[in-house]
Every structure is written in C-alpha cells, then in structure tokens.
Amino acid sequence: MTRATKTYVSETVSRLKPSGIRRFFDLAASMEGVISLGVGEPDFVTAWSVREACILSLEQGYTSYTANAGLLELRQEISSYLSRKFGLFYRPEGEVLVTVGASQALDLALRAIVNPGDEVIVVEPSFVSYGPLVALAGGVPISVRTNGADQFKLRPQQIEEVVSSRTKALILCSPNNPTGTVLNQEDLAAIARLVEKYDLLVISDEIYAELTYDEPYTSFPAVEGMRERTILVSGFSKGFAMTGWRLGFVAAPEEVLQAMLKIHQYTMMCAPTMAQYGAIEALKNGEHDVDEMRKSYRRRRNYFVQSLNDIGLHCHLPGGAFYAFPSIASTGMASEQFAERLLLEEKVAVVPGSVFGASGEGYVRCSYASSLEQLQEAIKRMKRFLSRL
Amino acid sequence: MKLTEKELEIVEIVEKNARIPLDTLAKMTALTVEEAESILKKLEETKVIVQYATIVDWRKIDGHEGVTAMIDVKVTPKRGVGFDEVAERIYRFPEVKSVYLMSGAYDLSVVIEGRSMAEVAHFVSEKLSTLDSVISTTTHFILKKYKHDGTVFDQGDQDRRIVVAP
Numbered sequence: 001m002t003r004a005t006k007t008y009v010s011e012t013v014s015r016l017k018p019s020g021i022r023r024f025f026d027l028a029a030s031m032e033g034v035i036s037l038g039v040g041e042p043d044f045v046t047a048w049s050v051r052e053a054c055i056l057s058l059e060q061g062y063t064s065y066t067a068n069a070g071l072l073e074l075r076q077e078i079s080s081y082l083s084r085k086f087g088l089f090y091r092p093e094g095e096v097l098v099t100v101g102a103s104q105a106l107d108l109a110l111r112a113i114v115n116p117g118d119e120v121i122v123v124e125p126s127f128v129s130y131g132p133l134v135a136l137a138g139g140v141p142i143s144v145r146t147n148g149a150d151q152f153k154l155r156p157q158q159i160e161e162v163v164s165s166r167t168k169a170l171i172l173c174s175p176n177n178p179t180g181t182v183l184n185q186e187d188l189a190a191i192a193r194l195v196e197k198y199d200l201l202v203i204s205d206e207i208y209a210e211l212t213y214d215e216p217y218t219s220f221p222a223v224e225g226m227r228e229r230t231i232l233v234s235g236f237s238k239g240f241a242m243t244g245w246r247l248g249f250v251a252a253p254e255e256v257l258q259a260m261l262k263i264h265q266y267t268m269m270c271a272p273t274m275a276q277y278g279a280i281e282a283l284k285n286g287e288h289d290v291d292e293m294r295k296s297y298r299r300r301r302n303y304f305v306q307s308l309n310d311i312g313l314h315c316h317l318p319g320g321a322f323y324a325f326p327s328i329a330s331t332g333m334a335s336e337q338f339a340e341r342l343l344l345e346e347k348v349a350v351v352p353g354s355v356f357g358a359s360g361e362g363y364v365r366c367s368y369a370s371s372l373e374q375l376q377e378a379i380k381r382m383k384r385f386l387s388r389l
Numbered sequence: 390m391k392l393t394e395k396e397l398e399i400v401e402i403v404e405k406n407a408r409i410p411l412d413t414l415a416k417m418t419a420l421t422v423e424e425a426e427s428i429l430k431k432l433e434e435t436k437v438i439v440q441y442a443t444i445v446d447w448r449k450i451d452g453h454e455g456v457t458a459m460i461d462v463k464v465t466p467k468r469g470v471g472f473d474e475v476a477e478r479i480y481r482f483p484e485v486k487s488v489y490l491m492s493g494a495y496d497l498s499v500v501i502e503g504r505s506m507a508e509v510a511h512f513v514s515e516k517l518s519t520l521d522s523v524i525s526t527t528t529h530f531i532l533k534k535y536k537h538d539g540t541v542f543d544q545g546d547q548d549r550r551i552v553v554a555p
Binding site for chain 1: 401
C-alpha cells in the first residue's frame with residue numbers, strides 16, 4: 001500500500017465525529033462582546049481554602065506520585081462523603097479510585113466492562129462523550145430517546161424497546177447535561193427493576209449530584225439491589241467549582257473497581273498530587289461554599305427559566321445542574337441554525353441541542369452559570385432576536 | 390423575629406444587590422411581583438432591612454479623595470449607663486461613620502471620615518479627646534482600602550472561561 005492511500009489513524013478513531021461543541025466554540029471564540037450561555041462549568045472560582053490547601057501542599061514539597069488509586073486520605077474522605085450524603089458505604093481501600101476528572105472515570109468504566117460488540121445504552125439527549133467513549137472501548141452505543149413533553153425523564157419501557165442479548169450496560173446521568181432533568185427515587189426504582197431483569201450494569205454519572213434544587217437527591221447505587229450493579233462516577237468539577245483541577249472519582253464493587261485500577265495504573269499512574277490535597281480540603285470543609293453556590297444557581301435558574309418562558313421559549317423547570325434546555329420549535333428553525341443566527345445577530349452563544357444527540361434537535365442548551373447581569377442582558381437580546389423572526 | 394424561607398432569601402439577595410429590579414427579584418424567588426414587594430415592605434417596616442447602602446470608591450472621583458481613620462478610644466464608663474452614654478455622644482457627630490464597643494486593650498473603636506488629615510486631627514483633638522469620659526485616643530489612618538463590607542475594591546473579575554465548553 002502506498003502512503004497516498006494508507007492512513008495511520010485507526011478505523012475506530014477515523015469513524016468518530018468531532019464534537020459538535022468544538023465547531024461552535026471556534027465560531028464564538030472568534031467574535032468579541034459575546035455573552036456566553038454555552039459554558040458547561042461554574043462561574044465561581046474554586047473556594048479559597050481549597051486553593052490554599054493546594055498551595056500549602058506545594059510549599060511542603062508534596063510533588064511526587066501518589067498511590068495509583070489516589071491518596072488514601074482522600075479516598076477515606078470520599079468514602080465518608082458518600083456515606084454522609086447518600087447513605088452509601090464504599091471501602092476506601094478497594095472500592096474507591098481517584099481519577100483525572102469524571103471524564104477519565106467514564107473511559108475507565110467502559111474499557112473495564114465492554115467486550116467487543118457489547119451494546120451500551122446511552123440516554124439522549126446526552127453528554128457529548130458517552131457515545132464516542134463506548135465506541136473507543138470497542139462497544140456499540142445504542143441511543144434511547146427521551147422527550148421534552150415528559151421532561152426528558154428516562155422511562156423503563158424506553159429501555160425495553162432497545163435492550164438486546166448484547167446489552168451490557170446503561171449510562172445514566174442525573175441531573176442530566178444538557179437537560180437538567182433529575183431522576184427521583186421513584187424513577188430510579190423503576191429503572192432498577194429492568195436493570196435486574198436484563199442483568200445490566202449501570203454507569204451512573206453523578207457529577208451534578210451536588211447541584212439539585214427541589215428534592216433530596218437519590219444516588220443510583222442507593223436504590224435497593226443496585227450497589228452491586230453500579231459504577232458510580234463523580235468528581236469535583238461542578239459541585240465544588242474545580243473544573244480545571246481535573247479530579248474525579250469512582251466508587252464501585254471491588255471486582256470492577258480493580259479492573260479499572262489496572263487500566264488506570266498503565267495509563268495515568270495517578271491523579272495530580274496537589275489537586276488531590278485540594279480535594280481533601282474541599283470534602284472536609286467545603287460544604288458551606290457548595291451550599292452558597294447551590295443557592296445562587298437556584299435563584300438564577302428560577303429567574304432564567306421563567307424569563308425564557310416569558311419571551312416565548314418554552315422550557316421545563318430543570319431540577320438540577322446549571323442548564324436550561326428550552327424548546328425552539330416555535331421558531332421553526334433547526335437548533336444549529338437558531339444557535340448560529342443568535343450568535344451572529346445578537347452575540348449570544350447557546351449550544352445547539354442536536355450536538356447532544358438526535359433527540360436534542362428542536363432545543364438549545366443555555367447555561368445559567370453566568371452573572372445575573374449577563375443573564376438579564378442575554379434575555380433582552382434573545383427577546384429582540386425572536387421579535388424579528 | 391423568625392423569617393420564612395422566602396423572606397430570608399429576599400434579605401440575602403438585596404443585601405448583595407439593593408438595586409435589583411423587583412420583577413427579577415420575584416422571578417429569582419419564584420414569587421409574584423406583588424408577593425415580593427409585600428415581603429420587601431414588611432422587611433423595611435420591621436427594620437430587618439435598615440438601609441440600602443452604596444459603597445463608593447471615592448478615590449476615583451477628583452477632589453473627593455478624603456481620609457478615613459480608625460480611632461481606638463479608652464474611656465471611663467459611667468455608673469448606671471456603662472459605655473452607652475459616651476458612645477452615644479460620640480456617634481452623634483456627623484463625621485463619625487461607626488462606633489463599636491470592643492474587648493481588649495481599648496474600649497471603643499470609632500471610624501471617622503474627613504476631607505483631609507487636618508480635618509480628622511481637628512476632630513480628634515478638639516471634639517473627641519476633650520469629652521469628659523475619654524482617657525486616651527490612638528488614631529490610625531487608613532492608607533488604602535482593599536476590601537470593605539465584603540466588597541473587594543478594584544477586583545479583576547473578568548470571566549476566564551472559554552466561550553463554549555462541554
């Protein structure tokens with residue numbers, strides 16, 4: 001084969017589509033004066049005590065590797081945090097792993113459980129990386145479409161429609177990115193019955209668990225019978241406003257966790273040491289800061305979602321995360337066209353719903369993790385935009 | 390007095406931003422405009438909200454530089470009224486911005502704002518020190534304000550996030 005026809009890139013990677021968010025980022029980044037509702041991260045800076053703990057660890061010279069699974073002290077704190085918050089118990093020595101962000105945790109989880117050709121159910125609209133990560137692990141992502149009329153809740157019959165003998169696992173994300181939908185105890189219990197019936201594993205992405213506003217949060221492994229079937233993925237990025245620290249964690253039954261650890265030790269060795277010291281402080285003393293941030297998001301959510309409805313973009317009240325996912329059906333535009341025109345004509349960046357899967361079409365994701373003044377201005381501009389259509 | 394959850398929420402919001410439009414406040418707290426207005430009115434009437442204040446960085450306005458001094462004051466308390474009487478005599482001067490009774494090496498902490506150091510010096514030597522109960526004063530001039538009443542002056546608060554992120 002000659003160089004002209006040969007590609008060095010693997011077929012799996014060649015088949016991957018670039019993230020839809022990327023294209024939008026390039027366009028928005030090239031413009032000035034943009035109000036961005038396209039950001040999937042807190043607008044808070046990490047709490048000072050956490051930053052300070054990280055600085056102290058550097059001053060003390062803690063710059064070497066940690067154990068592959070992470071500092072034992074951090075794993076102990078994670079274990080007691082999960083017990084305090086969600087009534088779960090995981091042994092710090094064998095059932096908890098510190099990762100480089102929840103993103104790495106998802107990758108490890110899939111690579112540890114997927115055999116070639118296994119199917120993994122992805123609930124749409126979904127975080128952009130689930131499908132590609134399943135494919136990279138050699139599996140086949142199978143989409144389940146939830147719908148806006150039902151507030152994007154996953155219903156058991158939707159799983160039954162796609163489950164097959166090849167189905168290995170289901171990825172859940174509650175509160176969801178991009179819809180903000182929270183599955184409550186009742187919703188999860190109904191899903192749990194099917195998980196048992198079809199002998200599935202669940203990867204439960206609970207990265208937004210700290211950010212729920214209306215009802216107490218139920219962690220999926222806390223549902224009866226689910227602890228042994230769940231890989232709980234979480235991290236510090238969203239709830240603790242620590243996105244740039246790249247620190248996540250997994251709690252799972254020992255067999256699965258040890259399999260993940262095996263991959264982790266060959267690829268990452270361990271998560272960054274100084275970030276781990278910051279995370280210990282976040283778990284020990286960060287609760288007050290998290291409460292303050294949660295309060296602030298809830299107020300902004302109330303303001304923003306009601307304002308969207310007032311200007312004619314119908315939006316359900318999301319129970320968690322910091323995203324509103326309004327319908328743009330009334331404009332007759334596709335979500336990409338809507339987002340592009342809104343950006344070019346009014347300099348407001350939102351993310352087209354279609355990048356989160358086909359069922360996101362007809363919607364756009366707006367992050368309300370921006371200052372109130374920015375949200376007010378964004379609403380003003382969006383209203384002006386709509387009035388011209 | 391015990392506040393309801395909504396009342397407390399409104400106090401927290403207007404404490405940070407007194408100029409928030411009423412309809413925005415109502416939306417943030419999931420109330421109607423009338424409900425939010427009536428809660429605000431009640432909070433004002435019961436003096437839970439004492440005043441809506443504005444923090445001004447006077448250094449930025451030409452001709453208004455001014456000086457602020459914190460004065461440690463030792464006093465002789467009076468039988469029956471303790472420190473209250475002398476504190477009241479001091480806080481009635483318009484130059485005085487705040488007065489606190491302190492534990493420790495001195496009794497009252499008095500904050501004075503004046504147009505110049507000479508004006509503050511004049512106040513201390515002519516008015517404050519000459520009060521019967523005042524034993525001694527120690528004046529500290531504030532050289533620069535970094536943070537005042539929870540507000541950081543000249544904070545670089547630009548958003549460092551990239552425009553679109555997952």
